[in-house]
Amino acid sequence: MDFKLTPDEEAFRDEVRAFAKENLSPEARKSPGFLANWLKKVREKRWVGFNWPEAYGGGGGGIMEQVILKEEMAKAGAPPLGLCLMGLQWVGPAIIEYGTEEQKQKFLPDILDSKYQWCTGYSEPGFGSDLASLQCKAVRDGDEYVINGQKIWTSIASWSKWMILLTRTDFNTADKHDGITCLLVEMDSPGIEVRPIKNMAGGSLFAEVFFENVRVPVENLLGDEGKGWAVTVSALAHERSGISEVAGLVRQLEKTVELAKHTRHNGRRASEQPSIRRRLAKADTIIEGMRLNGQRFLTKQLKGEPLSSETSINKLHRAFLAIEFGDLALEMLGNASQYLGSEDTSGVDQNLWPNGVLDWPTVVIGGGTPNIQRNIIAERILGLPKD
Numbered sequence: 376m377d378f379k380l381t382p383d384e385e386a387f388r389d390e391v392r393a394f395a396k397e398n399l400s401p402e403a404r405k406s407p408g409f410l411a412n413w414l415k416k417v418r419e420k421r422w423v424g425f426n427w428p429e430a431y432g433g434g435g436g437g438i439m440e441q442v443i444l445k446e447e448m449a450k451a452g453a454p455p456l457g458l459c460l461m462g463l464q465w466v467g468p469a470i471i472e473y474g475t476e477e478q479k480q481k482f483l484p485d486i487l488d489s490k491y492q493w494c495t496g497y498s499e500p501g502f503g504s505d506l507a508s509l510q511c512k513a514v515r516d517g518d519e520y521v522i523n524g525q526k527i528w529t530s531i532a533s534w535s536k537w538m539i540l541l542t543r544t545d546f547n548t549a550d551k552h553d554g555i556t557c558l559l560v561e562m563d564s565p566g567i568e569v570r571p572i573k574n575m576a577g578g579s580l581f582a583e584v585f586f587e588n589v590r591v592p593v594e595n596l597l598g599d600e601g602k603g604w605a606v607t608v609s610a611l612a613h614e615r616s617g618i619s620e621v622a623g624l625v626r627q628l629e630k631t632v633e634l635a636k637h638t639r640h641n642g643r644r645a646s647e648q649p650s651i652r653r654r655l656a657k658a659d660t661i662i663e664g665m666r667l668n669g670q671r672f673l674t675k676q677l678k679g680e681p682l683s684s685e686t687s688i689n690k691l692h693r694a695f696l697a698i699e700f701g702d703l704a705l706e707m708l709g710n711a712s713q714y715l716g717s718e719d720t721s722g723v724d725q726n727l728w729p730n731g732v733l734d735w736p737t738v739v740i741g742g743g744t745p746n747i748q749r750n751i752i753a754e755r756i757l758g759l760p761k762d
């Protein structure tokens with residue numbers, strides 16, 4: 376596949392660059408209401424949900440332009456284009472693919488307008504990696520489903536208005552992937568209890584969510600009853616794709632290299648230490664591999680083929696890099712680990728490095744652990760025997 380930009384694509388890239396330059400200057404970033412203004416402007420340009428159908432408020436744009444937009448935004452260190460992150464990343468795409476006309480009209484514009492948050496109710500105690508064994512039960516009762524069960528590690532459940540929820544409607548299937556049903560659930564429905572879980576960084580990002588006789592209208596069924604696994608696979612592929620994340624990783628590598636140049640380690644500049652140089656070079660090589668692999672996804676997408684297992688390769692590399700950049704920074708900074716989890720901002724770069732180290736579980740575990748990605752690569756790409 377030739378990825379050389381056409382004149383129209385180059386013009387679009389220049390437009391995005393000029394927009395970012397004008398709206399993301401240091402002065403603009405310091406101005407009051409910067410984020411609100413930013414969100415309004417990118418929405419007006421229809422760059423939020425860039426490739427979503429225009430009929431629902433999206434940009435109706437092509438895949439290549441979307442990649443250009445995301446790459447340029449990542450290079451510019453731009454804030455997100457919308458605040459409803461899960462909505463934009465996978466709930467919206469799943470609704471576009473599997474939703475009814477009513478669901479599309481009801482939910483997609485709100486996601487684009489960052490009106491409220493969505494959370495994802497997949498994992499259960501004992502069923503995280505082995506998600507297809509989930510037990511949260513939904514029973515059809517007239518025009519409603521009645522839900523009983525529990526979810527865990529549900530990010531932002533405490534402040535979400537809606538949840539994309541996986542339930543089991545059939546406990547007697549030969550294949551555990553059958554009988555799973557995806558429902559869109561309003562979080563203030565009677566019978567839902569959210570109990571926040573405190574994480575090691577001190578925050579309460581995620582929660583346990585309990586369902587006791589929660590009634591959900593049948594019109595909130597996403598996809599067909601018993602076929603929710605297909606909805607999930609599509610949503611997880613969207614979560615794991617992210618070709619443009621490479622631009623963000625390049626920025627992170629550049630920052631780590633800068634840190635190495637300005638930090639003394641074992642009596643000399645860290646950037647002069649062979650062990651540190653080797654690790655930086657390895658990170659650079661991995662990022663280049665991710666870029667090339669990302670182009671493989673892009674080729675498939677441009678041909679209209681669905682994304683599937685190959686996105687696990689980049690997810691695995693991203694997990695490695697999330698830990699590696701944190702480890703490298705802590706090694707170079709030496710005593711910075713004293714700031715881990717602290718609100719003290721007196722250290723190097725306001726202690727962004729040690730505090731960033733505590734964020735790795737989001738990238739590494741969220742969306743499937745490295746072992747699970749390895750299993751997927753081994754079985755579905757390399758054709759090795761099943762685990």
Ligand SMILES: Cc1cc2nc3c(=O)[nH]c(=O)nc-3n(C[C@H](O)[C@H](O)[C@H](O)COP(=O)(O)OP(=O)(O)OC[C@H]3O[C@@H](n4cnc5c(N)ncnc54)[C@H](O)[C@@H]3O)c2cc1C
Nearest residue numbers: 495496497498503504528529530736737740741742744746
């Ligand atoms: C920050 C964060 C945010 C999250 N947000 C959400 C969310 O919003 N919604 C949601 O539903 N879930 C969320 N999760 C949960 C996440 O998806 C699960 O934690 C993850 O899928 C792993 O499941 P588990 O915790 O049950 O671990 P387990 O599946 O019990 O795994 C434990 C260990 O065993 C290994 N393992 C398991 N099975 C195998 C196997 N077959 N072969 C080899 N090794 C194996 C795993 O790699 C891991 O090291 C979040 C997790 C984190 C850390």
